[in-house]
Amino acid sequence: MNFFLGWGDEILLAITVTIRVALGALASGLLWGILVATAKLSRYKVIRMFGDLFTTVVRGVPELVIVLIVYFGGTITITNILRYFNPDVVYFEVPAIAAGIFSLSLVFGGYSAEVFRGAILSVQVGQIEAAKAVGMTSWMIFRRIKLPLMWRIALPGIGNLWISLVKNTSLISVVGLEEIMRVSTVANATTHKPFRFYAIAIIIYLILAILNTQGLQRLEMRANRGFRKVV
C-alpha cells in the first residue's frame, strides 16, 4: 500500500495492541469497579472511607499522572523488591503493556465504581428481602439477584466509560507501548509525514468509537428487551 508508505502492517498490529490493552483494562477495571462500589456501600465506616478515597483520587488526578506513577513507580518498587531477594539485580523494567493495563484499569475502576454504586442502590429492597427469605447467602444474592438486576441500569454508564477507556489507551504511548499513537509517531520520525500518520490514527480511533457506539446500542436494546418504552 503506497498510502501507508509501508507502515500498514505495523499500524494493523498496533490496532490489535490497542484493543488488547483496552479489553484487559476493561476486565480488571470491572472487577475494581464492583469491588470499590461494594466497599462504598459497606456497613463499616473505615471500608467506606477507603472506597471514597479511591474514587476521589482516581477522578481528581489526570490519567497521564496515573500512567506515569504506575510505570515509573512500579519499576522502582519491583527493582527494590528483587534486590532484596537477589542483590545482583540491577534494574527491572515493568513491561509497558502491563503498566498500561493496570493504570487504565485503575482509572476505569474509579469511575465505574460510581456507576455500579448507583446501579446497586437501584435494586429494590424487596428483591433482596425475598432472596434472603429463601435462604440465599450474600454471595448468591449478589450473583443471582443484584448483578443481573443492576446490569441494565449500569450499562449506559459503563458503555460511556468503555468508549473513553479506548481513547485513554493513547496515553500509554507516552511510556513507549507500540499502540496506534506510538506507531504513528515512529512512522512520522522515519517518513516525515506527521499529518498523514496522525490523521490515520485519529480516523482509526473514530472508527473504533463508531463501532463501539453501535455495539453498545445493541447491548442496551438487548438488556432492555423486557421493558416497554415510555414514549
Add this chain to the structure above:
Amino acid sequence: MQFTTIMENLPEMLKGAILSIQLLVITLILGMCLAIPLAILRVQKRPIFWRPVHWYIYFFRGTPLLSQLFLVYYGLAQLEFIRNSFLWIVLSRPYGCALLTFTLHTAAYTANIIRGGIETIPFGEVEAARACGMSNALLYRRILLPRAFRLALPAYSNEVVGMLKGTALVSTITLVDLMGVARIVVAQTFAAYEMFITAACIYLIITFVITRIFYLVEYRLNRHLRPVKVKPLSLLKRPL
C-alpha cells in the same frame, strides 16, 4: 522518600501549576464562546443546521485528546499552506496549538452538555414565552439559555475537571506545565514517586477547589428552589 527533592522543586511545580490553570481558564472561556452557538445550532430541527454540528461533536468526543493535540502540533506544521497563512502565528508555538486544540475539544463537549440542558427544559416554558410574544432571539436569551445553564451546571463541572486533567497532556508537546516540571525533574533525579505523587496532590487540590466553586455557584443559582427558612414558633421556645 526524598523530601528535599520535593521541597527544592516545589516552587517550579507551582509555577507549572499556574500555567496549567491559565491554559484551563483561557480554554474554558474561548470554548464557551464557541459552544453556545454550536448548541443552538444543534437543537434546530433542520438537518442542514444540526447535522454538521453533530459530526463535529462526534469527532471531538470520539477521538483521544492526545491524538488531536499531535495532529495539530506536529501534523499541521507539515502543510505548506498552513505555514504560509496567518494561522501560523498561532500554530508555530506549542502554547497556541494547545489552546486551539483544547478550545475545539471543550467546545464540542460543552455544546453537547448545553444541548442536554436545553432539551430537558419543559416545553410549557417555551409555550409560555411564545404566548407573551417573545421572538426567537429573546426566547433563547431570556428563557432557554439561562435555564439550560442551570440544568447543565453539574455536568459542566465534570467537564471542567476533565479539561484540567486534559491540560496535563501539554507536557507531551514540550510545554512546561505542572506535569512537565514533574517529568523533567524525574528525568534528572529518577525520583518518580516523589515528583508524580506531589503533582497528583496539586491536581487533587485544584480539582477540589473547582468542585467547591461549582457547588457554591449551584447553591446560589438554585436559591429560588430552597425551602424558606421559617422561624421556630414562639410556642416551642417556651420552657416546658
